[in-house]
Amino acid sequence: MNFFRLAWAYFRVGALNELQYRVNFFIQVFQSFLALGTGLVGLALVFNHTDSLSGWSRPELLAVMGIHILMGGLIKTTIQPNMERLMGDVQQGTLDYTLTRPADSQVLVSVREVRIWQVVDILMGLIVLLVALVQIQHRVGLWQALGFGIALVMGGLMIYCFWLMLTTGAFWVVRMDQIVELFQGVYQAGRWPVGIYPLWLRTGLTFLVPVAFAVTVPAEALTGRLTWQTMVGAAALTAFLFVLARWVWKTGLRNYTGASA
Amino acid sequence: MKAMLDFYFTQMKMAIQQQIQYRVANYFYMIGMIAEPVIYLVVWSTVARAQGGSVGGYTPGDFAAYYIVWTLVRNMNIVLTPYVWENYIQRGELSMELLRPLHPLHATLAYFSGWKFVMIAMWLPIAAILTIVFQPTLNPQLWSIAAFAVALWGGYLVRFMLLWLLGMITFWTTRVSAFFELYFTLELLFSGRLVPLSLMPQWVQQVAAFLPFQWAFGFTIELLLGKLTPAQALYGLGAQVFWTLLGLFFVNLLWRAALRRFSAVGA
Numbered sequence: 001m002n003f004f005r006l007a008w009a010y011f012r013v014g015a016l017n018e019l020q021y022r023v024n025f026f027i028q029v030f031q032s033f034l035a036l037g038t039g040l041v042g043l044a045l046v047f048n049h050t051d052s053l054s055g056w057s058r059p060e061l062l063a064v065m066g067i068h069i070l071m072g073g074l075i076k077t078t079i080q081p082n083m084e085r086l087m088g089d090v091q092q093g094t095l096d097y098t099l100t101r102p103a104d105s106q107v108l109v110s111v112r113e114v115r116i117w118q119v120v121d122i123l124m125g126l127i128v129l130l131v132a133l134v135q136i137q138h139r140v141g142l143w144q145a146l147g148f149g150i151a152l153v154m155g156g157l158m159i160y161c162f163w164l165m166l167t168t169g170a171f172w173v174v175r176m177d178q179i180v181e182l183f184q185g186v187y188q189a190g191r192w193p194v195g196i197y198p199l200w201l202r203t204g205l206t207f208l209v210p211v212a213f214a215v216t217v218p219a220e221a222l223t224g225r226l227t228w229q230t231m232v233g234a235a236a237l238t239a240f241l242f243v244l245a246r247w248v249w250k251t252g253l254r255n256y257t258g259a260s261a
Numbered sequence: 262m263k264a265m266l267d268f269y270f271t272q273m274k275m276a277i278q279q280q281i282q283y284r285v286a287n288y289f290y291m292i293g294m295i296a297e298p299v300i301y302l303v304v305w306s307t308v309a310r311a312q313g314g315s316v317g318g319y320t321p322g323d324f325a326a327y328y329i330v331w332t333l334v335r336n337m338n339i340v341l342t343p344y345v346w347e348n349y350i351q352r353g354e355l356s357m358e359l360l361r362p363l364h365p366l367h368a369t370l371a372y373f374s375g376w377k378f379v380m381i382a383m384w385l386p387i388a389a390i391l392t393i394v395f396q397p398t399l400n401p402q403l404w405s406i407a408a409f410a411v412a413l414w415g416g417y418l419v420r421f422m423l424l425w426l427l428g429m430i431t432f433w434t435t436r437v438s439a440f441f442e443l444y445f446t447l448e449l450l451f452s453g454r455l456v457p458l459s460l461m462p463q464w465v466q467q468v469a470a471f472l473p474f475q476w477a478f479g480f481t482i483e484l485l486l487g488k489l490t491p492a493q494a495l496y497g498l499g500a501q502v503f504w505t506l507l508g509l510f511f512v513n514l515l516w517r518a519a520l521r522r523f524s525a526v527g528a
Contacts, residue, residue: 185293
């Protein structure tokens, strides 16, 4: 339980710190609305010219968009700020301060930062998702809701592992700043169900950058498209990525000589 | 005049030498950037196929051509990001620039022009891969290739001026990111970056005609795709000149006012 206490303590400090800057909240709301507006325009344009996209109806795609925004918010509140800080620490040599602490280093570098105002995106994603579900008029059963929840958690975990492995690359290649751009670009692909992409791209979006598991699979769970095979596969991949990320982190640390040491 | 040319030439050479060192970083940036048009391309090709082969006069092959040329135009579109101004002003880095005898606009303009050559060289293999994968239909005529080469740089100048103006907002307020995001959203919708403007509703096209955005983006692409008549091409190149000069005029106007407001640490 040590992990949760530690994470909670960091979360509280980070949140209190950010809560001082109230104006940032309104700026975040404004930017989230802009992003939502752009997404809706894109959707409207597509459905101006067609009735369904690879078997997905308009409200179903709205649900995908909601989950995309929700997951994006989760990533930007927790995963991304931590990984950006880690990259900065490696570049400037300040990572040593973290490594000398008694707690597990991977836990520490993963929970230090929180950008609380990005929660706006999480809420907005939820609202979009709810609106979409009402429009679909498809009753979401208990099992589907449960499947959605589990798929979402696994997707988030996979994205975390992916980020951690990439960031660990900073131990070897110091300049990794462009990774943020790279990830954000690729993450945009999740706004549409991965089924529309050609096979090679779909494979990449599933296994290389697990956007498919983060967005499409939870959406499939809600719209009754999910098979148990996908779920088992997702669980296996999550476990595999988790172990792999841990191993990459340990190897990276052993290679890391520090800036001052 | 000769000194000026010399200055530009040296800056460009410096930019090329510096940026060649950061190949990996540049490539990461480009791959992240290429995700965007590939998504649009896949979505619209799917729509076109569902509609029996074409939508708004674009077949999947046309879309492929549009969005592959898009990547080159987007690369040419990269100029000094307005977010840099926060650093310039907060950390007082601008003071150093102001000590030089030349307006900082020249140095930046030249530096980014030089960087373009690195970007284009690195873009070629990516374009080749995209061409093999997505099979574009592209049969440009000689005159439109020539006009395209000019329009690429014209669009660069237009966007350079616009973003310089946008960045200068930082002199008056520090809460700039909301402005920037609003600008980028408008640009996305009215430039032809999201979809070819001809697929947009009529009123969007009419509004876009009065805005500078499409001259730095959609116009250049459509030029190479052969969607424009020679008269339209001339009109577009003229629009690029017009917006560049107008931008330059406002940069000059605001620059004086801005410097009067600016007081940095150490200045």
